[in-house]
Amino acid sequence: MLRIHFSELDLARTRLAAGSDPLWEIAASLHRFQSRKGRWAYAAWYRSARLHLHRKGLERPLRTVLLPLYPRAAYFPDFLTPVGADGGLEAGLETILATPARRVRHEMTLLDRTVGAPAWAGRLADLDTRRELVRLLREYHDVVVAPYRDQTRARVEAERAARCRALLDGGVEGMLGSLGPRIRWRPPVLEMSYPEDRDLYLGGRGLTLVPSYFTWGQPVSFADPELPPVLWYPLLDDLRAPEPEDDAPARPLTTLLGRARAAALNAAVAGATTGELARAAGVSVSSASRHATALRDAGLITSIRDGARVLHTLTPVGASMLRAARQGRAVPGGG
Incomplete structure (x- = not known):
């Protein structure tokens, strides 16, 4: 606790x-590779990320460098997710480079005591080694995190x-x-x-x-x-608690709303643009817009214009319907 x-x-x-922290998203995405918990929620990302890491020749650096430095455990080094990252990726990477060598050595020692550190980890106190790490982090971010910006x-x-x-x-x-x-x-x-x-x-x-x-x-x-x-x-x-692999709790929604609208409703859990609804439902943007209108008219989502985009989020009624379907109860209004 x-x-x-x-x-x-x-x-x-x-x-x-004001926004997500790019260096923390790197760390958290590396944790997703180390656990099956919640993988269903990131299934499309997981498949795409593994494919692109392979194509870019980053599988070995992922396995030998990044995963050992960012274990999904009680501890991994604080200097890898600096406060300076709230200014963007490059500001965060510069903060990593500016970390005093003494602090790097101390945190590598803590990592070794807690879960075990790779033999080369002590060399991160050297600025040139950290530059290589920063180069790898930038490349990993571009391949795995940036496409989901x-x-x-x-x-x-x-x-x-x-x-x-x-x-x-x-x-x-x-x-x-x-x-x-x-x-x-x-x-x-x-x-x-x-x-x-x-x-x-x-x-x-x-x-x-x-x-x-x-x-x-x-x-x-x-x-x-x-x-x-x-x-x-x-x-x-x-609302997106883990569910069985066969997605059985979603079936009542699919029966009630149809596959595309059920997928769009699920995508709106934490907010989604019309384009994101389209990708989630596997339909065109114009079709997604019509599905969003139907869901909005039914009181299941609300839509807010943000510049050129429209952001769709669940209403309390939509949230209750989705929660009931996830927990295997009768869907409200579905008999």
């Missing part, structure tokens, strides 16, 4: 990040809209209370499941909340309590 302790000053200094942005924008609505309705405490079900606000403490039992006292520094597309399950924070407090938390909630 992780318990984050807030003071009044911490509440005033808590903020929601639009989808990630759409879902982060939908998440920000939901949290900002909670902020307007209930202040910062209302926003913290809306992060559940895996994150529980019990004033003045934010609680969540965690690999280890920890208490984090913010001490007037506030907390930065960063929604993450590739994070699955529990939120993650820095291991070092002296670093600026950041909490990366998953965008996917219990």
Whole structure:
């Protein structure tokens, strides 16, 4: 269990990040390769990522360099996901290069004590070795993370809209209370499941909340309590809880709505553009627009124009219908 302790000053200094953190998305995507938990939710990405890594000749660096540095475990080095990454990928990579050698050696020692570090890891204290790592991270990001930039942005924008609505309705405490079900606000403490039992006292520094597309399950924070407090938390909630491989819980929706509209409704869980609905349903953009209109007229989704795009998200009725189908109950209105 992780318990984050807030003071009044911490509440005033808590903020929601403007977007996803590219270096954290690299880390979380590497964790997706190391676990079958939630893989169904990333199935298309997983297949595409493995194919493109193979084509780019990155399978061996993935296996021998990246996965050992980013184990899906109780610890991996904090300097690999620096606070500076909120300025974009290149700013984050520059922060990695600027990390003092002493800190790199210390965190490599912690990694070795916790889960075991590769024999070459100590060389990361050398700037030239870190430059090679940064080059690999940039290449990995371009192949695996960047192609999902639009989808990630759409879902982060939908998440920000939901949290900002909670902020307007209930202040910062209302926003913290809306992060559940895996994150529980019990004033003045934010609680969540965690690999280890920890208490984090913010001490007037506030907390930065960063929604993450590739994070699955529990939120993650820095291991070092002296670093600026950041909490990366998953965008996917219990509406998309794991389901059997044959997708049986979705069948009532398919029977009720048809395959394309059921797929579009599922894609709107955390917000999706019309183009993303089209890709999820396997139809043209014009067909996806008609399906979105039908779902909107039925009160299952709501649509908001964002510049040239239209973002579709679930209504409470749509969320209830999808949750009931996932849990194998009768779909409301479906008899």
